Amino acid sequence: MGMTMTQKILAAHAGLDTVKAGQLIEADLDIVLGNDITSPVAINEFERCGAKGVFNTERIALVMDHFTPNKDIKAAEQCRQVRNFADKYDIQNFFDVGNMGVEHALLPEQGIVSPGDAIIGADSHTCTYGALGAFSTGVGSTDMACGMITGRAWFKVPSAIKVELKGRLQKYVSGKDVILHLIGQIGVDGALYRSLEFTGEGVASLSMDDRLCIANMAIEAGAKNGIFPVDETTLAYCKGRCKREPKIFQADADAVYDETIVIDLCALRPTVAFPHLPENTKTVDQVGDREIKIDQVVIGSCTNGRLEDLETAAELLKGKKVAKHVRCIIIPATQTIYLEAVRRGWVETFIEAGAVFSTPTCGPCLGGHMGILGKGERAVATTNRNFVGRMGHVESEIYLASPAVAAASAVTGYITDPTK
Amino acid sequence: MNAHGMVHKYGDNVDTDVIIPARYLNTASHSELAAHCMEDIDKDFVKNVKQGDIIVANKNFGRGSSREHAPIAIKASGIACVIASTFARIFYRNSINIGLAILECDEAAKDIRNGDEVKVDFDTGVIENVTTGKTYQAEPFPPFIQNIISKGGLLNTIGK
Numbered sequence: 350m351g352m353t354m355t356q357k358i359l360a361a362h363a364g365l366d367t368v369k370a371g372q373l374i375e376a377d378l379d380i381v382l383g384n385d386i387t388s389p390v391a392i393n394e395f396e397r398c399g400a401k402g403v404f405n406t407e408r409i410a411l412v413m414d415h416f417t418p419n420k421d422i423k424a425a426e427q428c429r430q431v432r433n434f435a436d437k438y439d440i441q442n443f444f445d446v447g448n449m450g451v452e453h454a455l456l457p458e459q460g461i462v463s464p465g466d467a468i469i470g471a472d473s474h475t476c477t478y479g480a481l482g483a484f485s486t487g488v489g490s491t492d493m494a495c496g497m498i499t500g501r502a503w504f505k506v507p508s509a510i511k512v513e514l515k516g517r518l519q520k521y522v523s524g525k526d527v528i529l530h531l532i533g534q535i536g537v538d539g540a541l542y543r544s545l546e547f548t549g550e551g552v553a554s555l556s557m558d559d560r561l562c563i564a565n566m567a568i569e570a571g572a573k574n575g576i577f578p579v580d581e582t583t584l585a586y587c588k589g590r591c592k593r594e595p596k597i598f599q600a601d602a603d604a605v606y607d608e609t610i611v612i613d614l615c616a617l618r619p620t621v622a623f624p625h626l627p628e629n630t631k632t633v634d635q636v637g638d639r640e641i642k643i644d645q646v647v648i649g650s651c652t653n654g655r656l657e658d659l660e661t662a663a664e665l666l667k668g669k670k671v672a673k674h675v676r677c678i679i680i681p682a683t684q685t686i687y688l689e690a691v692r693r694g695w696v697e698t699f700i701e702a703g704a705v706f707s708t709p710t711c712g713p714c715l716g717g718h719m720g721i722l723g724k725g726e727r728a729v730a731t732t733n734r735n736f737v738g739r740m741g742h743v744e745s746e747i748y749l750a751s752p753a754v755a756a757a758s759a760v761t762g763y764i765t766d767p768t769k
Numbered sequence: 770m771n772a773h774g775m776v777h778k779y780g781d782n783v784d785t786d787v788i789i790p791a792r793y794l795n796t797a798s799h800s801e802l803a804a805h806c807m808e809d810i811d812k813d814f815v816k817n818v819k820q821g822d823i824i825v826a827n828k829n830f831g832r833g834s835s836r837e838h839a840p841i842a843i844k845a846s847g848i849a850c851v852i853a854s855t856f857a858r859i860f861y862r863n864s865i866n867i868g869l870a871i872l873e874c875d876e877a878a879k880d881i882r883n884g885d886e887v888k889v890d891f892d893t894g895v896i897e898n899v900t901t902g903k904t905y906q907a908e909p910f911p912p913f914i915q916n917i918i919s920k921g922g923l924l925n926t927i928g929k
Contacts, residue, residue, distance in 0.1 A: 423795035489863035
C-alpha cells in the first residue's frame with residue numbers, strides 16, 4: 350500500500366521504510382518553533398524538568414510577535430524571559446522587535462524552513478510551512494519544551510484527504526478564497542486529525558503567497574497539516590533563501606486517501622466567512638450590496654500579511670478613501686515586506702486613503718492589541734479566526750475574507766465584491 | 770485513577786479563545802489563568818466549579834489555538850476530566866502532555882446533561898451517569914499515553 354506525501358516525510362524522519370495511518374511513531378525534528386505567548390510556558394517546563402541544554406542551537410526559532418511591541422508590563426516580562434533563555438542557550442534564530450515578523454511569514458521568508466522538513470511549532474498555524482512541501486504541525490508548549498530538549502516528537506500518523514485543484518483563479522480571487530471555500534464545504538472539523546494534501550494541475554498557477562495562505566488555514570478545518578507538492582515555483586522560492594538543501598517527497602501513485610475533493614479554481618468567487626465559525630461561508634454574490642455595515646478592516650496576519658496581499662490592497666485603495674465610519678488597519682507581516690511596501694509607494698497610498706500602517710505584529714488577530722473591537726462592532730479581517738470574542742468584545746463580529754474583499758469593503762464601508 | 774463530580778455541559782466547537790481569551794495570555798500563572806477559565810462562554814463557570822467536577826461537551830472541543838493555557842486553565846480550575854464526542858487534535862495532545870484526563874465518547878457526550886453527577890474510571894474507560902444510572906464505554910488510553918499520564922506528563926518520560 351502506497352504512502353501519502355505526509356506519511357513519506359514522517360517515515361523518513363522516524364527512520365522507517367514505511368508507516369501507515371494510525372501508527373504511533375517518534376520522529377526527528379528539523380525545526381522547533383515558539384512565540385512570546387507559548388515559549389514562556391515551554392521555558393518553565395524546560396527549567397522545571399532540569400534540562401541541561403537544547404538539542405541544536407540552530408534548529409530552534411523563537412519569535413516575539415503576538416503581543417509585541419510589548420503591549421503591557423506582563424507582555425514585556427514574557428518577552429524578557431524568552432530573550433534571557435535565547436541568550437543563555439545561544440538560540441540562533443531569536444527574533445525580537447527590529448528583525449521580527451509574524452512567525453509564519455518570517456520563517457519561510459528567512460529560509461529557516463525547507464521542503465521535506467518535519468517541523469513542530471507551539472502555534473496552531475505552524476501548518477503554514479506545508480506550502481513548501483514540509484510536514485509541519487502545531488503543538489503545545491510541553492511538546493515544544495520536549496522538542497527543544499530532544500529534537501524529537503511523537504506523532505500518530507494521519508490519513509489524508511486529497512484536494513485536487515483544477516484550472517486557475519480569476520482576478521481578485523486568491524488563496525484565501527480557496528481555503529475558505531474548502532472549509533465551508535467540509536466544516537471546521539472536516540479534516541480532524543488528518544492531512545489535507547493539495548494536488549492537481551491547478552497547483553502550478555498558485556503563487557507561494559497563495560499556497561502559504563491555504564496551508565496556513567488547514568488547522569481551521571481541524572487538519573493536522575496541509576501540504577503542497579514541491580514544484581518549480583517552490584524551488585524558485587527556496588533558491589538562495591533556504592539554509593538547507595530542499596528534500597523532495599512525492600506521494601506514491603497508489604497512496605490511499607480517505608476521500609478526494611475536487612475544486613475548480615476558475616469557478617471560485619470571493620468568499621467571506623460569517624461569524625462565528627470559518628465554515629459559515631458565503632460568496633460575495635450571496636451578500637447584499639449594503640447588507641453588512643462594518644466598523645473596522647484589518648489587513649495582515651500570518652494568513653494574509655504578505656507582499657501580494659499588500660499589493661492587492663494598494664491596487665484597490667489607490668486614489669480612494671476609506672469610508673468615514675471605518676478604521677482601516679494594515680499590518681505587513683515582516684520587516685522585509687514593510688520595507689518593500691515603503692519602496693513601492695504602497696504606504697503612501699494607504700496613508701493617503703486614510704488607512705493606518707503598522708509595525709509587524711499578530712496584535713488584533715487574537716484580540717491582543719492594535720485594533721480591539723468594542724461591543725456590537727463588526728470587522729472584515731484577512732485573519733484566520735472569527736470565534737466569539739476573538740478580536741475583542743464577546744458581542745463583536747468578525748467576517749473573514751481576502752485582502753481584495755477587505756480593501757474594497759474599507760472603501761464602501763460595507764462588505765463589498767472587489768471584482769465589481 | 771477515577772473522577773467523580775458534577776457536570777458542566779457545553780455544545781459543539783468550544784474553542785480555546787472562549788476557554789481562555791487571549792487577553793489573559795500575558796501570564797503563564799496557572800491560578801491567574803484558572804480565574805478566567807470559560808469566561809467568554811460561561812461567566813459563572815469559575816464561581817460554580819468545584820474540585821473534581823467534569824466538563825462534558827459535544828464535537829471538536831478545544832478547537833483553535835495551540836495555547837496550552839487552555840487545558841492548564843481547565844485543570845487548575847479543579848476540573849478532573851473532560852468528556853467530548855471529539856477533541857481538536859492540539860488540545861487533545863496538550864491535555865495528555867500536562868496530565869489532564871480526557872475521554873472521547875459520543876454517546877455519553879450527547880446524553881449527559883448539565884448538573885448530572887458522573888463517575889469515570891480511566892483504567893477501563895467506563896463512564897457512569899449516577900443521576901440517570903446509565904453507563905457508557907469510552908476507549909481507554911493506549912499504553913504509551915498511559916505511560917505519559919502515569920508519569921505525570923510528557924517531560925517526565927524523556928531522558929535529559
